[in-house]
Amino acid sequence: MKARWRNSLGALLAVVALGVTVLVAVLLIRTYTLAEFKRVRLGKGAPAAELSQGEREQLIEALKGAIRIPTVSFSETEQNTTALAEFGQYIRKVFPLVFSSSLIQHEVVGGYSHLFTVRGSDSNLQPYMLLAHFDVVPATPEGWEVPPFSGEELNGYIYGRGTIDDKNCVIGILQALEFLLKRGYKPRRSFYIGFGHDEEISGSYGAMKIVETLQSRGIKLLFLVDEGLAVLDGVIQGTRRPIAL
Numbered sequence: 001m002k003a004r005w006r007n008s009l010g011a012l013l014a015v016v017a018l019g020v021t022v023l024v025a026v027l028l029i030r031t032y033t034l035a036e037f038k039r040v041r042l043g044k045g046a047p048a049a050e051l052s053q054g055e056r057e058q059l060i061e062a063l064k065g066a067i068r069i070p071t072v073s074f075s076e077t078e079q080n081t082t083a084l085a086e087f088g089q090y091i092r093k094v095f096p097l098v099f100s101s102s103l104i105q106h107e108v109v110g111g112y113s114h115l116f117t118v119r120g121s122d123s124n125l126q127p128y129m130l131l132a133h134f135d136v137v138p139a140t141p142e143g144w145e146v147p148p149f150s151g152e153e154l155n156g157y158i159y160g161r162g163t164i165d166d167k168n169c170v171i172g173i174l175q176a177l178e179f180l181l182k183r184g185y186k187p188r189r190s191f192y193i194g195f196g197h198d199e200e201i202s203g204s205y206g207a208m209k210i211v212e213t214l215q216s217r218g219i220k221l222l223f224l225v226d227e228g229l230a231v232l233d234g235v236i237q238g239t240r241r242p243i244a245l
């Protein structure tokens with residue numbers, strides 16, 4: 001009994017230690033990354049090399065255009081709904097294959113959020129889901145190298161509110177799907193994509209409605225990938241390499 005008790009205590013301490021580590025990491029990141037939350041680096045790595053020059057430019061322009069739509073959540077009760085609607089029109093225009101593919105069903109949920117169902121060829125495989133949000137917190141021009149909704153490029157970076165929280169994920173997912181469809185992609189496993197319009201103010205009308213929609217259809221997900229953080233390089237004290245969070 002004693003050994004088992006000791007094991008339980010050990011496990012408990014390990015959980016507490018992990019919790020503290022995560023908390024400290026979050027605090028460090030919050031402290032050291034405020035400046036970093038304004039820009040995203042233009043990648044030069046291998047995945048981009050598989051894109052043509054034209055596609056690479058397309059990808060960059062798609063993100064810049066998304067940054068220029070000020071989808072601001074000001075408070076629990078105030079959002080720029082004109083911009084939220086405009087964003088919906090924008091993605092329809094920029095990703096025509098996603099919106100015309102016979103494999104994909106698109107729905108607007110909760111007024112402005114988006115739910116995509118991508119049908120795989122094997123219905124025995126449990127579906128997964130990718131999530132992101134396209135509303136942003138307010139930004140005034142003070143303290144910015146370029147206006148926060150300009151999507152301008154400066155020294156190899158795209159600047160703007162939403163570049164790494166979280167229009168990068170929205171555009172990344174849609175652009176990947178668009179390029180894959182262009183190459184004849186047909187997934188075996190079905191998946192869902194959800195883009196919320198009110199994540200910064202709790203997600204009551206976006207994420208919650210998407211959940212209700214999926215639940216009402218009896219859908220059970222294998223796994224779900226949501227917003228994380230950027231690859232941080234030289235931001236967290238004591239680290240010498242880029243860290244993906």
Ligand SMILES: [Zn+2]
Pocket residue numbers: 133165166199227
């Ligand atoms: Zn976010």
